[in-house]
Amino acid sequence: MLDLWNNLHPLVQGLIKGLAVILVIFPLAGASSLAERKVSAWMQGRPGPNRAMVPWIAWIPFLSTFLRRLGLFHLLADGGKLLFKEEPLPGHVNKLYFILAPVIAMMPAFTTVTVVPFGAYLTGSGEMVPLMLANVDVGLLAVFAVSSLGVYSLILAGWASNSKYPFLGGVRASAQLISYELSMTLSVVPVFLWINAPGTAGTMSLARVVEFQSQPGFWGGTWFVFLMPVSAFIFLVSLFAETNRQPFDMAESEADLVGGFHTEFGAFKWSLFFVAEYSHMLVGSGVFILLFLGGWNPLPWVSLADLIGGLHRLTHAAAVVHPLFVGVLSIVIFLVKVLAMIFFFMWIRWTIPRFRYDQVMKLGWQRLLPLAIGNLVFYALAIAFLQKPV
């Protein structure tokens, strides 16, 4: 199977990978939006979406009621509605950029997915090989570089709308996203200082960070969230700001800016922004988990290899060490963690109020950035002290 894949033309491989990204991220983002509705309903003591139903399934006696209450088919209903709705194109907009903005929003969201490892499989020699679509050595740098392009879509949407609320939203978005990128990038530097011992060949690969967290022993198995809580905190806060989520959703800020940058958008163009937002959340949560929460390792100090070994000792089944099983297990563990992070995002959104724009900027520049720099200096000194150059 692996041979067949390797024999394919690189272009075909690329196409398949691209298609896989779209086929995985679109439904996941859609499911997140449904989960958002359902989770918010749960937190606010209301039933939430519970009406949509598909004819044939409606005839199954008990399952249909359960699925209807779960609101599962609202995913299809929402998507269908947005797809078939009339596409409004207001007369006062700059048409090219107005249409381009949601497209640009999707691009970084989908591109970054390719360099994020999402699992690992076991080779015949008992080696864990990370699963990712494109193994680039610059890893995290590529994520940062591409995802920061996402701000263009917000600015373009704001400017091209040629309307006042989107304009204000676009201005806020550009300032906010750029400010928080600084602290976000600085907050992860200590992690890479830690894994790249002085004098060794350096890497920015996310898979390497996970490998480091799945080493045996107390220090090896420690997740970076315990080693560097301040880094994790700064990264998390910046992540909220970068993905435009409450309490940092300045660009949207529906209380004062109506809809912010997407006020003039409707139908499918509008939904593309939301798929992009949720994709950013998914990728961002994925990166956070890889960096600080041990990636696909089930528990701190219990790596995936330990889990597989333990299962093998218990059951003596050959299937347990099968590459496919390990691969699927690692992906499941990773996805569960990502979804838990998404839930955390929603929890925050539906619990606390929104900052004011200048408070967001103040927090970014006057609190987080100095904290990130101090954190970096502290860990640089500590690492220089602990890890003697070889």
Add this chain to the structure above:
Amino acid sequence: MATEFSFPDPAAKAAIAEYESEKLSLSMGPSHPSTHGVLRLQLELDGEVVTKCEPIIGYLHRGDEKIAENMTYNQFVPYTDRLDYIAPLANNMAYAIAVEKLAKLEVPARCQAIRVLTAEMARLSSHLLGLGAFGIDTGAWTVFMYTFNEREKLYRLFEELTGARFTTSYSRIGGLARDVPEGWTGRVSAFCDQFLPILEEILALLTRNKIFMDRTVGIGVISKEDAIAYGLTGPNLRGSGLGLDLRKDCPYSGYQQYEFDVPVGTTGDSYDRYLVRGEEMRQSVRIIHQVIATFPGGPWYATEARKIFAPPKDKILTSMEELIQNFMLVTEGPQMPAGEVYFEAENPKGVLGFYVVSKGGGVPWRLKIRAPSFCNLSILPKLCVGTMVSDVVAILGSLDFVMGECDR
């Protein structure tokens, strides 16, 4: 606040002036998520800072005062529902008492108690909405949903009492539309018992929340002098530290029998107004409990006022005299002496006043409504200047106005 920066060197000012940007004029409303109905604010922005704010009202003007001149006193009761449509029961009561004052009519104790009870429930309903909307304005959606759960319970009680959830039209001149149903006061009491812990939970989501405090503390500060000068009333006045509450200061409808505190703020910012509303809800529950504990029996309308309040239905169908009396009431309206009267009641939003001029007969010659929301909004141009766009929204939420009442 927007401060005039004084340049030590005039040449520097000239250099800056070259880069001085244009002001952005932004029309916020009349259909905007945070202008609570159809208020329109014509803002002038310098970046995100508001340099000028001009409220434009009248989008919901229906000419209620003129309408009142064309119908009998009782026919106007449904129009009072539509003033502050969040607390129609309180409006009904204020209007009825105003007209009764004109007729020098004293309603029985039971009627007064029911009116106090419904007015306090209306206050709960209004403050819950104010709190929830304030939550939305600062970005806390869940608070709104929690408060609406409680309002739903209140609406069920209103429906049982008046037959309508929203537009209750419960008061009549000289009485009420009907007596309270069997066991209703017990259900109100049960509601209050379960409401208090939920209220604490809702307030706990905001009161010590750092983000909420950042958004509201020191925002939209109304000084005592300003509050008096602009004629603010209700929680907005009390938030500024003035303990004026007509229920205490000139009691009506038997408010003097009940024990309650009047909460006042210290600085008069948005946060204080929020705190005042939260505490007023606790006090309202206290009043409701007292009313139910001392709920008087006896007639629930002024039985002796035969030219004002319609006789019972069974009497109308069996007795000639009552039939004629009812006929006269329906066709001519409740008969009022000539004169003029002003009455104001402490409504949830502030002081709601009715000025009624009568030349005798069943129709007012002139009826003027003093709407608290109208007066409370008058301070907006002063309050919003120098704040940011998001603060305007927080200030609007903290003022808790209703355009139905403001525009009348």
